[in-house]
Amino acid sequence: MSDQNDENEIPHAAGNGLMHRRSLLKASALGLAGGFLLPAKADWNSVPGAPQSAYGSPSKFADLQREQTIGHPFGPAAGSSSTPLQSLNGTITPNSLHFERHHAGIPDIDPAQHFLTLYGDLKNSLRFSYESLLAYPMESHKYFLECSGNSYRNTFPTAQDLTAGSLNGLISGAEWTGVPLHYLLDEAGLEKEASWIIAEGADASGHTRSIPLHRMLDGAMVALYQNGEPLRPAQGYPMRLFVPGCEGNISVKWLTALKVQKAPAYTREETSKYTDLLKDGSAEMFSLEMEVKSVITSPSGKMQLNRKGVYEISGMAWSGASTIRAVEVSADGGKTWAKASLQSDNQPNALTRFRIPWQWTGQPGVLQSRAIDHKGNVQPTRDVALKRYSPGSFYHYNGIQSWQVSSDGMVKNVYV
């Protein structure tokens, strides 16, 4: 940790209009002094609206869509969709907008025919039904979940003119509820040599990952609920593994087996994929933890500022290593930085919302955010982040996102 990040030395305001994070937001230059006109009479003022429904849906006026990426010749069954970060606020991703990534489509699993089997270096192999797991003590925690390929488009040689969600939307924040895995492992009885657990999904890809035992005993759960309701099929219904702070794909969805053994299995998904090629031709394996990162979601890519005046710059920060200690924001492409305010219920391995007021005078600028966690990790610039791996390697990219605001108010992804 350098002194530069010392609590006392980071200014609370910076160049190109960044204001003190506790500035009062005054009425903007447009002014509200003229009094309010009565709204034109609308139907909903006098005619009863729609009846209630069994399961709610958003307003048709709210533009809430996941961008879907079919980056594979096998089509959507091996694709992904990304959360529209630019349309959301706070730190909870609605279940219908949670990003999706699957290797062989979304299975439609009947929970009555689904079991979780624990076997391998255990005193007893045990099988749990969905119904039996519902009877176990559960915990609820807010965690982020990030695909290790999130923001991969920012590793491309030219900046893609896309929204915050299209670029960085393989990230979510949710309250996950489930059975702490140590209960089930205690019941089965770990043998002395147990060091790794191989988690396997019931989908057609049979997705399989080896996870160190210490991560499985400390914080991992068999998740059954997401934001209060049973998991959605795309998120692993009826059950998924959840390993906080780690790349999304080790939180194996449609979890059907946990094999305990001395060593990893070295499956395809931890060798051929989800390893990080270095410039010398070697590759890092089991890079499970997600690095410190942040992104400004408003103003962000493809937005249009249609007036001068005060805006709130707002975004999300997270770290797989720790809690977020600070987020700094720049409006001049990284020349000067000011501290943003963080929401008060900042938790480890969870999304944190940051906010800072900004006065846009109509001058061009570049908006950036830089997260720092409590272990002293600082989000790197794009250049530094890219130097870590071989060209073409795109997992675990956590470089600073830059949004250019041009004098006509258009906001655009740029590299600086």
Place this chain on the structure above:
Amino acid sequence: MSMYRFAKLIFKRWQHWFVVLLLISESPLLMAADDGLNHSLTPRLGERVTAYVSSIVSPDGSGLPNGSGSVTEGKLVYNAKCAACHGVDGKMQSNQIVGGIGSLASERPVVTVGSYWPYATTLFDYIARAMPYGQAKTLSANEVYATTAYVLFLNGIVSEQTRFDATTLLTVDMPNQDGFVELNEIDSNAESGVGKQ
């Protein structure tokens, strides 16, 4: 006697107990009991399983089934069920599984089964669980041994005469077996070195 002197007297007389109290309150035992973890009040509903067939094949050979298959047999399976997506030579773009050996340190690394995958068991495991795409888990054990042999033959790693079974599969030396650095998972800080100042 002032309140201050009274407090001081009490502290002096009981200071050993204060230390004991402090130790107890900081002890992991009490903290564990406090946060509700590790309690044994679970319903213990796991059913004993005695005959679970594992799908996981590891480099030590655990999980490999009985059976065998040759390069010659594998060519038939491959051409019928794999070539459409991977190409007859295994070099179809974006599904390439052949070639690239020695390219990993170059500006344009070509990552394939031959150039990158560390163990033959990784290939066996993946074909058995996920291939052919759309018909996963339909190949017999013999067909999986054979297809594994043929893909490694296409990569120039084994000879045309090769036949794999649970023993011979483990004798394959994959070119990039030593190419991986396992991150030290015990120290979680080791992974977060980027941007550390």
